[in-house]
Amino acid sequence: MTDHGNVLDILIYVFDRYMLVDDPDVPEREELAEDLQKAGFEGETVERALDWLADLAGERHRPELSPSGARAMRVFTQDELQHLPVDCRGYLLALERTGILSPQQREIVIERLLALESAELDVDQLKWVALMVLSSQPGEELACERMEDIVFDLPYSRPH
Numbered sequence: 001m002t003d004h005g006n007v008l009d010i011l012i013y014v015f016d017r018y019m020l021v022d023d024p025d026v027p028e029r030e031e032l033a034e035d036l037q038k039a040g041f042e043g044e045t046v047e048r049a050l051d052w053l054a055d056l057a058g059e060r061h062r063p064e065l066s067p068s069g070a071r072a073m074r075v076f077t078q079d080e081l082q083h084l085p086v087d088c089r090g091y092l093l094a095l096e097r098t099g100i101l102s103p104q105q106r107e108i109v110i111e112r113l114l115a116l117e118s119a120e121l122d123v124d125q126l127k128w129v130a131l132m133v134l135s136s137q138p139g140e141e142l143a144c145e146r147m148e149d150i151v152f153d154l155p156y157s158r159p160h
Contacts, residue, residue, distance in 0.1 A: 007049045008118065008125055011053070014032070015128070015132055052112065055115065056132065059108045074103075084121060095130060100150075105130075105143075131148060
């Protein structure tokens with residue numbers, strides 16, 4: 001990590017250090033903030049990253065958008081069009097089409113991407129955010145594993 005001022009860098013650090021282990025033991029917010037500052041991340045950016053994670057945790061119980069199997073066309077808002085490049089929008093819809101993301105999870109990914117307040121979003125950032133969203137959703141182990149394979153460029157096999 002070269003830029004210690006980036007919220008996504010902090011999120012990836014937290015995810016890698018605490019969430020990719022078999023039995024995650026994430027410290028409380030204050031202790032986590034101290035750990036991140038000791039690791040060299042800046043205070044204001046640490047707080048923004050911790051807020052981002054708290055907001056993500058709050059998404060666990062969001063009601064389902066549509067009945068299972070129902071298809072709808074996603075129309076992006078002007079703000080989304082401005083901040084999400086075409087390749088990100090296409091990749092996001094591909095993740096949904098292949099069954100990795102549900103429509104509800106797609107919406108959470110979009111919200112979390114926009115909440116990064118990054119000047120330039122790209123597909124690699126989208127992959128990480130999608131992985132973080134899936135890992136925060138109960139019962140999404142298979143989709144999370146598939147997304148991990150994508151993030152870490154490992155081949156994955158689709159269930160038959």
